[in-house]
Amino acid sequence: MAVNLAGGLCIGAKTLTNTPPKKSDAHHHALGQHPLLAGLDDAMPLRTFSPDQLNSVAAEIRDVLCNLLATRTAHFASNLGVVELCLALHCEFDFRSDRLVWDTGHQIYPHKLVTGRYHQFPSIRTRGGLMGYPNPHESVYDLFMTGHAGCSVSTAVGLRSGDVVGGQPDRRTVAVIGDGAFPSGIVFEAMNNAGELGDDLTIVLNDNKMSICPRVGAVADYLDRLRSNPFYTGLKSEVVKLLERVPMFGDPAERLLAQMKEGVKAGLLGGMLFEELGIRYVGPIDGHDIALVRKYLAMARETSGPVLLHVVTEKGHGYKPAAEDPVYFHTPPAFNDDAGTLTTQKSDGHPPYTLHAREAIRKAMTEDQRVTIITAAMCQGNKLEPVREKFPDRFFDVGICESHAVAFAAGQCKTGLRPIVDIYSTFLQRSYDQIFQEVALQDLPVTFLLDRAGLTGPDGPTHHGLFDIGYMRVFPNMVCMAPGYAAETGMMLDAALHHDHPCSIRYPKASAIELDHVPAPIEIGKCEVIREGADGTIVAFGAMLEQAIAAAESLDGDLDVGVINARFVKPMDEAMVHDTVAGGKFVVTVEEGARMGGFGSAFIESAVQQRLDTRAIRVLALPDEFIDHGDRNELLHDHGLSPVAIAQACRDAVPTGVH
Ligand SMILES: Cc1ncc(C[n+]2csc(CCOP(=O)(O)OP(=O)(O)O)c2C)c(N)n1
Ligand SMILES: CC(=O)[C@@H](O)[C@H](O)COP(=O)(O)O
Ligand SMILES: [Mg+2]
Structure with a gap:
């Protein structure tokens, strides 16, 4: 899609215009459609671009992003918001040797586009394609896979410390962190250390007033106060004037000194929290003004010691619907914008486990006033908005602070409440010690709902929830279960809330099947037999029941295979293990999790x-390797977890001479 720069995007200004996604040739950008991006083998040429050319690159990036979103779900609003910041960074630093770390990494798309990956984009x-996050295997410009x-x-x-110790102090270091990620405990641990070490470092705080949901805490x-402090606002122009008075080619550190001499030290105006930690606070500045951001980055670059540059951006900048609804447009489904009318493809599958969990939470909170719900900034992903609205006093969004979420739940438990920690399997890893010490060791009845427990698809290795079976079941007192079909989700939550010990319930990012049967009541540590089989048994843990049933049915007439819905990995149903194994018939266990320490291991x-x-x-489980990104069904197939592969495993497992 061509962008009309004359009448189209207005980069750096506050007016928003549309760059509507259209189903154009998004899979094959014609060379020349984005002439500036297409010519960038790396980011170096950006440093020689004129302001107009940089604005044109910004427009091209937004065009690519909009075209992409017409084809698939992807991170959108965050990327639109950092376009100018990304360009300014690459103009002021050479990140082939300087160090750049984008926090989280979901806003990495503009960076990929200007660092030689436009043609693969x-x-x-x-x-098999580019990762939606930084990936050192793709480029020297990406330092960590995050x-x-x-x-x-x-x-x-x-x-920075390594470069100082290693005698390479000329390599500059920059971290860019969003305001949603900023309150994470580890950020304060890092600033605590940075302030003491005193090494040169630029922390760019990208403040767009949003996490995925509106930020909390x-x-x-405090960031709001920094932004709106009228004292600061009044003096900001003084800072700018002052900067202009100091010769452009002089030592920018002198400019900073001059500011301080003139009594406009940022610490006097705001940012005292950082200043007191030994981190120079500068800002806030308009993050969509490339020239301004460059000016301040240059200053930070030349300042000794750690500097925090507070940059204000708009999530979704440049595409009005995204700026107006950054929650929806954080990772929207693929959509087309036909002159302002947005269309998305409707999914025709069954509702996902997440929705069944949400309904079960709502029911539990209605029936029992002791039940609370805790999220670590994933209200939208866990589809909890209606719960937040209905039970504002028992809904707690603690921000991206998973460790705190778990310890907080433990505290609530001690007072007699029954907290549910609703969290993605992969993010719960942050709280491992709190699960151990604050919950399991105290034997407190916290209920963990582990959403996204399995292959999460296009997010890839950082987001697949493959390790929780192993990491949860090792703790004494912990009960670990997984529903195999829709109705079981609520039944398991009910069982957990009536069990006076910690419980976890895992389910993947997938639709939940409906089974045409009367579910057996949930009994802790007891499985459910779905069908009997004379030749052998498939024992499925959780949502893989769907694939297990399909596999068994596909073998009908060939092999008579039973299917068991294991329900629990802990306590394991010992009688079920005995009955399925003792006769010498084959047993194939199936799970959507890592083989090591998983359900099969427990069996x-x-x-x-x-x-x-x-x-x-x-x-049958996921191997001991990090699994790439891709469609969930493709990945299940690749790793021997499709119905066809399970059926084949049954054939292969038949003891020799039996069949
Ligand atoms: C440990 C962890 N918890 C939760 C998430 C999910 N998550 C991804 S982006 C995001 C919001 C981040 O907000 P911010 O850092 O301000 O970035 P923005 O999207 O606003 O640019 C959240 C909650 C995550 N990636 N990692
Ligand atoms: C960057 C990040 O961690 C989230 O945006 C995540 O990608 C959300 O995943 P879901 O789309 O499964 O909610
Ligand atoms: Mg933000």
Whole structure:
């Protein structure tokens, strides 16, 4: 899609115009459609571009982003918001040797487009294509493969320290962190260290007033105060005037000194929190004004010691609907914009587990006043908005602070409440010690809803939730279960809330099947038999029940295979293990999780404890490697977890001579 720069985007100004996504040739950008981006083998030429050319690059980037969103779901609003900031950074630094860490990494698209990946960009978030996050395997410009929020300042402090110790002090270091990620505890641990070390470091705080949902917490309020302090606002122009008085080619550090001499030290105006930690606070500045951002980045670059540059941007900038509704447009489904009328493809599958969980939460909170719900900034992803509205006093969004969320839940438990921590499997990893000490060790009845427990698809290795079976089941007192079909989700939540010990319930980012049967009541540690089979059994843990049933049905007439819905990995149903294994028939266990420490491992542990012959047991699970991004079904197929592969595993598992 061509962008009419004359009448189209107005980069750097506050007026918003549309760059509507259209189903154009998004998979194959014709060379010349984005002439400036197409010519960038790396970011170096940007440094020689005129302001007009930089504005044109910004417009081209937004055009690419909009075209992409016409083809697939992807991170959108965050990327639109950092276009100018990204260009300014690459103009002022050479990140082939300087160090740049984008926090979380979901806003990495403009960076990829200007660092030699424009031609591969249409493949982003598809199997075998570019990753939707930084990836050192793709480019020297990406230092860490990330997707979890909060660690950029720590890694930047470490990079700087390494360069100082290693005698390479000329390599500059920059961390860019959003206001949503900023309140994470680890950021304060990093600033604590940075202030003490005193090494040169630029922390760019990209403040767009948004996490995925509107940001929450006292730090957010503090940032708001920094923005709106009239004292500051009045003096900002003084700073600018002063900068202009100091010769352009002089030492920018002198300019900073001059500011301070003139009594406009940022610390006097705001940012005392940082100043007191030994981190120079500068800002806030308009993050859509490339020249202005460049000026301040140059100043920060030449200042000794750590500097925090507070940059204000608009999430969704340049595409009006995204700026107006950045929550929806954080990761919208693929959409077309036909002169302002947005159309998305309707999914025709069954509702996802997340929705069943939400309805179960709502029911539990209605029936029991002790039940609370805790999210770590994932209200939207967990589809909890209606719960937030209906129960504002028992809904807690603690921000991107997973460790705190778990310890907070433990505290609530001690007072008699029954908290539910609704969290993505991969993000709960942040709270491992709190699960151990504050919950399991105290034997407190916290209920963990582990959403996205499985292959999450295009987000890839940082987001697949593959390790929770292993990491949860090792703790004494913990009960670990997984629903295999829609109705079980609510039944399991109910069982957990009536169990006076910690419980976890895992389910993937997938639609939940409806089974045409009367579900057996949930009994802790007991499985459900779905169908009997004379030749062998598939034991499925969680949502893989769907694939297990399909596999067994596909074998009908060939092999008579039973299907068991395991329900629990802990406590394991020992009688079920005995009954399925003891006769010498084959057992194939199936799970959407890592093989090591997973359901199959637990099953074999039980069989061994019971001195059973384990030779006819096969474990189907994800291998001991990080799984790439791709469509969930493609990935299940790749890793032997499709119905066809499970059926084949059954055939292969039949003891020799039996069939
Ligand atoms: C540890 C962790 N928790 C939660 C998330 C999910 N998440 C991804 S982006 C995001 C919002 C980040 O807000 P901010 O840093 O301000 O970036 P913005 O999208 O506003 O640019 C959240 C909650 C995550 N990636 N990592
Ligand atoms: C960057 C990040 O961590 C989130 O935006 C994540 O990609 C959301 O995943 P879902 O789309 O599954 O909610
Ligand atoms: Mg933000």
